Amino acid sequence: MRYGHFDNENREYVIDRVDVPVSWTNYLGVKDLCTVISHNAGGYSFHQNAEHHRITRFRQNGVPLDRPGHYVYIRDNDTGEYWTISWQPVGKDLSEAKYECRHGLSYSKFSCDYQDLHAEQTLFIPIEDDVELWDVKISNRGGQKRDLSVFAYCEFSFHHIEIDNQNLQMSLYASGSSYADGVIQYDFFYEPWTFHYFTSHVDPDSYDCLRDKFLGNYRTETNPAAVEEGKCHGSFELGGNHCGALHKRISIAPGEESRLVFMLGVGPRAKGKEIKAKYSQLANVDKSFADLRAYWEKKLAIFQCKTPHQGLDTMVNIWTLYQAETCVVWSRFASFIEVGGRTGLGYRDTSQDVMSVVHTNPTRCRQRIIELMKGQVSDGYGLHLFDPDWFDPEKQKAPTFKSPTIAHPPDRKSLIHGIEHVCSDDALWIVVTICEYVKETGDVALFDEVVPFANEGEATVYGHLKRALDFSARHIGNTGICLGLRADWNDCLNLGGGESAMVSFMHHWALKAFVEAAEFLGRDADVKQYSATADKVRAACESQLWDGDWYLRGITAKGMKVGSNENEEGRVFIESNTWAVVSDVASPAHARACMDAVDRHLFSEYGIHLLWPAFSKPNDDIGFMGRVYKGIKENAAIFSHPNPWAVIAECKLGRGERAMKFYDSLLPYNQNDKIEVREAEPYSYCQFVMGKDHTAFGRARHPWLTGSGGWNYTAATRWILGIRLDFDGMIIDPCIPADWKEFEIKRQWRGATFHIKVANPNSVEKGVKEVRLNGKPVQGPIPPQPSGSKNEVSVLMG
Numbered sequence: 001m002r003y004g005h006f007d008n009e010n011r012e013y014v015i016d017r018v019d020v021p022v023s024w025t026n027y028l029g030v031k032d033l034c035t036v037i038s039h040n041a042g043g044y045s046f047h048q049n050a051e052h053h054r055i056t057r058f059r060q061n062g063v064p065l066d067r068p069g070h071y072v073y074i075r076d077n078d079t080g081e082y083w084t085i086s087w088q089p090v091g092k093d094l095s096e097a098k099y100e101c102r103h104g105l106s107y108s109k110f111s112c113d114y115q116d117l118h119a120e121q122t123l124f125i126p127i128e129d130d131v132e133l134w135d136v137k138i139s140n141r142g143g144q145k146r147d148l149s150v151f152a153y154c155e156f157s158f159h160h161i162e163i164d165n166q167n168l169q170m171s172l173y174a175s176g177s178s179y180a181d182g183v184i185q186y187d188f189f190y191e192p193w194t195f196h197y198f199t200s201h202v203d204p205d206s207y208d209c210l211r212d213k214f215l216g217n218y219r220t221e222t223n224p225a226a227v228e229e230g231k232c233h234g235s236f237e238l239g240g241n242h243c244g245a246l247h248k249r250i251s252i253a254p255g256e257e258s259r260l261v262f263m264l265g266v267g268p269r270a271k272g273k274e275i276k277a278k279y280s281q282l283a284n285v286d287k288s289f290a291d292l293r294a295y296w297e298k299k300l301a302i303f304q305c306k307t308p309h310q311g312l313d314t315m316v317n318i319w320t321l322y323q324a325e326t327c328v329v330w331s332r333f334a335s336f337i338e339v340g341g342r343t344g345l346g347y348r349d350t351s352q353d354v355m356s357v358v359h360t361n362p363t364r365c366r367q368r369i370i371e372l373m374k375g376q377v378s379d380g381y382g383l384h385l386f387d388p389d390w391f392d393p394e395k396q397k398a399p400t401f402k403s404p405t406i407a408h409p410p411d412r413k414s415l416i417h418g419i420e421h422v423c424s425d426d427a428l429w430i431v432v433t434i435c436e437y438v439k440e441t442g443d444v445a446l447f448d449e450v451v452p453f454a455n456e457g458e459a460t461v462y463g464h465l466k467r468a469l470d471f472s473a474r475h476i477g478n479t480g481i482c483l484g485l486r487a488d489w490n491d492c493l494n495l496g497g498g499e500s501a502m503v504s505f506m507h508h509w510a511l512k513a514f515v516e517a518a519e520f521l522g523r524d525a526d527v528k529q530y531s532a533t534a535d536k537v538r539a540a541c542e543s544q545l546w547d548g549d550w551y552l553r554g555i556t557a558k559g560m561k562v563g564s565n566e567n568e569e570g571r572v573f574i575e576s577n578t579w580a581v582v583s584d585v586a587s588p589a590h591a592r593a594c595m596d597a598v599d600r601h602l603f604s605e606y607g608i609h610l611l612w613p614a615f616s617k618p619n620d621d622i623g624f625m626g627r628v629y630k631g632i633k634e635n636a637a638i639f640s641h642p643n644p645w646a647v648i649a650e651c652k653l654g655r656g657e658r659a660m661k662f663y664d665s666l667l668p669y670n671q672n673d674k675i676e677v678r679e680a681e682p683y684s685y686c687q688f689v690m691g692k693d694h695t696a697f698g699r700a701r702h703p704w705l706t707g708s709g710g711w712n713y714t715a716a717t718r719w720i721l722g723i724r725l726d727f728d729g730m731i732i733d734p735c736i737p738a739d740w741k742e743f744e745i746k747r748q749w750r751g752a753t754f755h756i757k758v759a760n761p762n763s764v765e766k767g768v769k770e771v772r773l774n775g776k777p778v779q780g781p782i783p784p785q786p787s788g789s790k791n792e793v794s795v796l797m798g
Ligand code: NOJ
Pocket: 346, 348, 349, 489, 490, 491, 492, 634
């Protein structure tokens, strides 16, 4: 069953059946202001930080599931009948009214056809202003003049998630609202520098600033009193729950269109007036929208492919990049699932997210890299979860909210957690991420930039990386394998203080990347030292972790093997086997055998399971996973994030058919017509898909904020299509299904454009016979070309 389709020309996903089983969301904003919005215009906005600077309210995990929102009501003043441009909250009968939602790149467009009126509401945030514009167009397609009332409505939130959800004895009296000069201002009395506003390009006929006046008692957004009555009440107050509600009467002649623009923004009334003046020039609205489209077109143009696989093209060229960028820009803490209670960056999560979008967002990636460096402790490990503001001297100078509720503030020193909370993988990711960033940008100076540690002292970025690698070298168990510490990538695998195969493999991977960087920088002593460490790590892995048919996942502190054929449960794991290959530790024979085991034991039509068989009972020596239901999340779900590692591993082995089989099984695009199973949006990877041990096998959960966006992008672009970078060259090394006869890529790199045409006349899965740059044969990677140049590259596989 399908609910929509991909419109690639407009780079939109079109939901034409709006009663989807769960909210299908989108992200608006590319800088500081963000709105997470559903296909029904439900959702919330925040400024910079979903914990501290909330603007509109969200009732998380509520019924209905996406309220409140940014709604526009239309009322026919002759009949009193009303509806919303988005299907909900009024929820007209779908057999009488036709609704559509188009989620685009940083905008969403809702439309409705009802009783000869066609209405559209486009929500977007201009790149240059902290304001969400609601561009509303209503056209009369009937033969009669229509007398209408339009109401735009949103509910303001208390500014901090905690005081929005608890401690209402304080928060209910901490904010106030007022109306003047066409602008509703919402203020926070305890935080006299914070204001939000709601205004429109026309002066309204009535307004409400109080939520309960607009909605009325014993009513909801479905049937607001003001809309039913045909006008707002002019309410405002100090204290209470507030809203932005603006009402305008319009009349539209047959064949004519009326346009109204509403503005929800950050700042006091004066700012609201300035923005109102700017966007009352409707040409400025159009220009901002065009600028936003151009912003994305420019990004997308950096990598575009045309292959025989429409789903891959659609996801790589548009949606997976968009998802990966979203994780980098907004981090992983603002969605309908993560509602903002956690804040800042996850060390491992952001390190990985950055890796995949260094080409499309180098500026934000550099910012994130420096933040992550500042979140590293001088001992070498990363703070697992931290807020970059803690280490930003400017932010320390800013006024902070002091609650009248007496609470003991946390001691600054306690922000730096000790070894008991260290995740053994955290800082290893950033080593490779930084190398990837430099390969992309050529910003070699980054290695020598001095950045302080979170606790004390400072080092160059290069020095930070050595500390990360040295930390892993020091924290090993008796077998020479890295200690898993609090956990590794798998939050639920704790090993009771034992050893993690995955981390040793990752250590090898990071060491190799670092040695390559050291070679490039001519730091010979480091090349020697860290190559020797890599050899030692590899030897330990091969001698300690091979189980006969595949690799172990770890060894608990009590010496129990996890991920061994000798176990009843948790015999095979995806992470260790894929990483054995991705890290180049596995010998060719072991590499093939362990990936065959992944295929045999873990593969399914909806993707690769994390482990098999699922754990049926808790075992705290292994970790938390036995306390998770079978087939869910880390206990044998199809956890999406490691799936692309299997694709990469297969590409390394040259098995293009199998790489594509793995890629295809998880590809959301492929499930567009199976929504009765998948439920979640088909344009976003989800954190996990219920595994075969669960009754809801195939159901996807937690869209958007997952490392699988970035990693699937990396797997497809760098490994299947095979465009990878060196410090001074571009490598072209595809691994594809044998029946792909040809494909094309447009790639921009360091200012030059490369039009790459790959031919595969002999139907191979891997292997490049010849590369020509502008007609001339090239041996090895293609060197950087002059900025602004256009280059033709032809590649012959065979
Ligand atoms: C989600 C967490 O955000 C991520 O850090 C972790 O690697 C995965 N769960 C797996 O446990």
